[in-house]
Amino acid sequence: MIAGGQAWRHxxxxxxxxxxxxxxxxxxxxxLSAPLLPLPSPVAxxxxxxxxxxxxxWRETFRHGFRPDDRDLSWIDARLDELRQDLFGDLxxxxxxxxxxxxxDLLSRVVWGSRTSILxxxxxxxxxxxxxxxxxxxxxxxxxxxxxxxxRAVDALQSLPFIFLVIFLIGIVGEYRAELAERFxxxxxxxxxxxxxxxxxxxxxxxxxxQVLALRKSAFVxxxxxxxxxxxxxxxxxxxxxxxxxxxVCLTLTxxxxxxxxxxxxxxxxxxxxxxxxxxxxxxxxTEAINPIRIAWxxxxxxxxxxxxxxxALNVVGDGLRDALDPxxxxxx
Amino acid sequence: MIGFLARxxxxxxxxxGVVVTASFFLMRxxxxxxxxxxRRLDPAIERNLRSRYHLDWPAWKQFLQYVGPxxxxxxxxxxxxGDGSRAxxxxxxxxxxxxxxYRDQTVGDLLSQSLPISLALGTFALLWAVLLGLAAGVxxxxxxxxxxxFAVRLLATAFVAxxxxxxxxxxxxxxxxxxxxxxxxGWGSWRHLVxxxxxxxxxxxxxxxxxxxxxxxxxxxxxxxxAARAKGLPERLVILRHALPGALLPVASYLGPAAAGVLxxxxxxxxIFAIPxxxxxxxxxxxxxxxxxxxxxxxxxxxxVYALNSLVDxxxxxxxxxxxxxxx
Numbered sequence: 001m002i003a004g005g006q007a008w009r010h011x012x013x014x015x016x017x018x019x020x021x022x023x024x025x026x027x028x029x030x031x032l033s034a035p036l037l038p039l040p041s042p043v044a045x046x047x048x049x050x051x052x053x054x055x056x057x058w059r060e061t062f063r064h065g066f067r068p069d070d071r072d073l074s075w076i077d078a079r080l081d082e083l084r085q086d087l088f089g090d091l092x093x094x095x096x097x098x099x100x101x102x103x104x105d106l107l108s109r110v111v112w113g114s115r116t117s118i119l120x121x122x123x124x125x126x127x128x129x130x131x132x133x134x135x136x137x138x139x140x141x142x143x144x145x146x147x148x149x150x151x152r153a154v155d156a157l158q159s160l161p162f163i164f165l166v167i168f169l170i171g172i173v174g175e176y177r178a179e180l181a182e183r184f185x186x187x188x189x190x191x192x193x194x195x196x197x198x199x200x201x202x203x204x205x206x207x208x209x210x211q212v213l214a215l216r217k218s219a220f221v222x223x224x225x226x227x228x229x230x231x232x233x234x235x236x237x238x239x240x241x242x243x244x245x246x247x248x249v250c251l252t253l254t255x256x257x258x259x260x261x262x263x264x265x266x267x268x269x270x271x272x273x274x275x276x277x278x279x280x281x282x283x284x285x286x287t288e289a290i291n292p293i294r295i296a297w298x299x300x301x302x303x304x305x306x307x308x309x310x311x312x313a314l315n316v317v318g319d320g321l322r323d324a325l326d327p328x329x330x331x332x333x
Numbered sequence: 334m335i336g337f338l339a340r341x342x343x344x345x346x347x348x349x350g351v352v353v354t355a356s357f358f359l360m361r362x363x364x365x366x367x368x369x370x371x372r373r374l375d376p377a378i379e380r381n382l383r384s385r386y387h388l389d390w391p392a393w394k395q396f397l398q399y400v401g402p403x404x405x406x407x408x409x410x411x412x413x414x415g416d417g418s419r420a421x422x423x424x425x426x427x428x429x430x431x432x433x434x435y436r437d438q439t440v441g442d443l444l445s446q447s448l449p450i451s452l453a454l455g456t457f458a459l460l461w462a463v464l465l466g467l468a469a470g471v472x473x474x475x476x477x478x479x480x481x482x483f484a485v486r487l488l489a490t491a492f493v494a495x496x497x498x499x500x501x502x503x504x505x506x507x508x509x510x511x512x513x514x515x516x517x518x519g520w521g522s523w524r525h526l527v528x529x530x531x532x533x534x535x536x537x538x539x540x541x542x543x544x545x546x547x548x549x550x551x552x553x554x555x556x557x558x559x560a561a562r563a564k565g566l567p568e569r570l571v572i573l574r575h576a577l578p579g580a581l582l583p584v585a586s587y588l589g590p591a592a593a594g595v596l597x598x599x600x601x602x603x604x605i606f607a608i609p610x611x612x613x614x615x616x617x618x619x620x621x622x623x624x625x626x627x628x629x630x631x632x633x634x635x636x637x638v639y640a641l642n643s644l645v646d647x648x649x650x651x652x653x654x655x656x657x658x659x660x661x
Contacts (some may be wrong), residue, residue: 155341156348161638163597164615164631168356171619171627260496267498267601268616287502287605295510304499311494319490 007245010324017320020313027310031114035073035080038088039108040095043071043275071275098298101289106298109277110306116266116278117259117310120196124258125251127197132204133247137235139205140212147209154205162199163264170195170270192271200258204250211243245325252318256311263307279303334650338643345639349632353424356628357399361392386431401425429629434621440629443614448633450520451603451610454529455595462534462591463541463584470545471580474553475572485542492539498601501532505605518607529606533598537591544583552579578652585649589642596634 011017030037073081097106139150173180173191181187215221216239224238259279265271266280267287274281282303289299374382383389387398387406398405401423422428429440466489473485492500508528509517519525552558553576561571596612603613611630618626 152344156344161593161597161634163600164634165352165356167600167616167619168627168631169359171622256494263496264498264601267496268604269620270616283496283499283502287498290502290505290510295506297506300499300502300506304495304503307499308491308495312491315490315494 007321007324011320014320014324017317017324020316020320023313024310024317027114027313028118030111031118033080034111034115035077036084036087037111038084038092039111040092040105041071042104042108042112042277045102045104097302098296100285100299101296106282106302109282110279110302113277113279113282113303114306114310116272116276116280117262117307119193120258120262121255123193123197124200124254127201128204128251128254129247131197132201133208133240133243135201136205136208136210137212137239137243140209141216141231141235141239143213143216147213151206151209154202158202158206163261166195166199167265167268167270170265189272189276192265196258196261199261200254203254204247207246207250208243211246212239215239215242249318249322249325252314252321256314256318259307259311259314279307283307334647338647341643341646349635352635353400353628353632354396356631357396358392361395386433397423399423399430401428424632429632430625432618432623432626434618434623434626440626443626444611444629444633447609447611447614450608451596451599451612454526454533454603454608454610455592455599457526458530458534459537459592459595461530462537462595463588466538466541467545467581467584469538470542470584471549471572471577473542474546474549474580477550485546489539489542489546492535493543495535497532497536497598498605500535501529501602501605504528504532518605520606520608525606525608529602529608532605533595533602536598537594540587540591541584544587545580548583549576549580552576555579582649582653585645585652589638589645592641592645593638596638 011021093105093107095105095107097110099105100109135150135154139147142150170188170192173188180191221234221238224234229238262271262278263280263283266278267284269284271280272278283300286296286299286301286303289296380389387395390398394405397403402421402425404422423430427441429444431439432443435443469485469489473482476482505517505528508514515528516525558571558576561575562568566575599610599612600616601612602608603610604616607613611633615627615630615634617623618630
């Protein structure tokens with residue numbers, strides 16, 4: 001394990017990884033500030049204005065006559081929306097990426113849809129960090145029979161093709177949605193993110209456990225134990241900081257797979273539900289719009305490009321991080 | 334080795350048992366149920382239907398009936414008060430019960446029609462993906478640093494990132510509409526197989542190519558390869574005979590997850606291409622609340638993935654004797 005600062009320097013010198021990191025930062029920024037951008041509403045159906053929807057991309061640059069978003073925006077989003085009115089007035093982008101079959105602006109839908117992917121990524125990151133790291137670290141530190149049972153549970157869960165169970169469970173949860181909303185105040189979307197979190201921590205637990213197992217025998221942990229440090233203190237102060245490299249690399253692998261999983265479920269109609277937007281829903285819309293009479297290729301190309309570029313960038317950053325944190329890598333000696 | 338397999342089998346059986354039990358009682362507890370139509374059924378008909386599907390039994394008895402292996406209704410074993418015409422039933426006897434949506438078919442019937450289709454598609458996809466991925470990965474490692482290497486790496490990273498349903502849509506637009514070579518959807522001839530298999534295998538091929546490239550590079554830098562070169566073996570022989578087995582190891586260990594990925598990917602691909610396989614049955618059953626069908630497909634696919642994973646693990650340990658079977 002090499003120091004974080006050194007790894008960061010290596011990453012700076014990896015031009016591909018650095019470019020991708022900057023790109024991901026821009027995507028995150030655009031996604032978070034979506035209400036601030038002069039984009040038309042992603043959900044308002046506008047068939048009167050676009051009589052021949054879907055409209056092909058790039059026919060004009062800007063148009064006037066912004067229609068307010070009639071969705072319930074969160075407090076922050078509403079403030080951003082007010083700021084947009086001050087900045088751009090009634091100016092809005094013309095359909096730069098075209099519109100879909102219902103006349104909704106595709107660029108706006110892609111930008112707003114990225115929020116779903118990011119939420120899924122956050123859910124998975126949170127579960128991996130809290131559940132996965134704790135589970136793995138406790139198993140590794142405890143050792144013996146406890147370790148054996150904890151890892152056997154992970155093995156058993158991993159041996160199942162989770163997607164089937166998840167789809168099955170989401171189908172059943174759909175039956176209880178009214179009760180869930182009434183009694184616990186959660187809707188299917190929350191259940192969906194919970195499920196995503198629940199399936200994404202297993203690899204993390206396994207990797208962290210392996211790393212902790214190696215660290216447990218190291219001299220400085222022994223020294224801390226001899227000095228009388230308590231179990232939690234050893235875990236938090238001595239072990240976890242040294243596991244961070246593995247954790248970061250594992251996260252860069254988990255996040256793309258979770259984004260794919262989200263898109264996959266939404267595509268099948270089991271994840272996010274319209275009128276909410278996600279890249280999976282956009283891809284499903286695009287697939288539905290394929291017909292031999294008029295090929296609306298942009299409906300397929302836009303979500304494909306969005307998903308492809310973000311996941312590609314995540315993979316490149318992950319590879320770069322792995323190299324930067326690998327002490328055996330030529331540049332790190 | 335046998336101890337290792339036995340322990341995994343026990344773990345798998347326990348997990349699946351917990352899953353089946355939990356989902357069985359969960360789906361029994363769901364309000365409404367499969368016979369909720371817009372039109373209220375005649376009470377007599379509904380009573381008949383409920384007794385036909387044993388919904389009038391207490392939950393524990395329904396569960397025992399579902400799991401098996403003994404049939405508990407009037408045709409069950411004589412010792413249980415039946416007439417003995419059908420003593421066994423339930424999941425343990427290979428009977429997943431009647432489908433709740435397709436009224437006159439059992440889950441077993443539906444599976445026996447649809448599973449071969451899914452398996453054919455999956456096998457074909459896996460086959461081309463592994464062969465092409467392996468060839469591309471090895472070639473790119475041998476020609477390290479050339480333009481070919483760069484192209485393979487770029488394509489592999491791109492296809493790892495693209496979901497297979499996006500690949501499928503693009504393929505349909507390109508090869509079915511712009512250049513009308515292949516049918517858009519459906520099932521029947523080998524021409525119907527090409528596009529779905531390509532889309533289904535693309536991510537797997539990309540993963541295999543990356544793994545094969547890394548494995549090959551690692552092996553090529555080893556001393557025994559240098560020794561083989563030093564004793565004057567032709568390069569082709571060095572690569573094929575000495576280095577390739579090393580590159581195969583990481584690919585072999587990926588085959589289990591790859592098979593699982595192809596199976597799950599087929600859920601979407603079968604839907605896009607309107608293929609009447611088990612995957613599309615499963616998605617429809619989850620959406621239609623056909624619980625017995627959904628559970629049947631889940632159990633069969635879990636068992637399939639488990640069997641494939643175990644097979645791959647055994648093969649892996651045979652390929653590389655250094656792996657400790659006990660450690661896993």
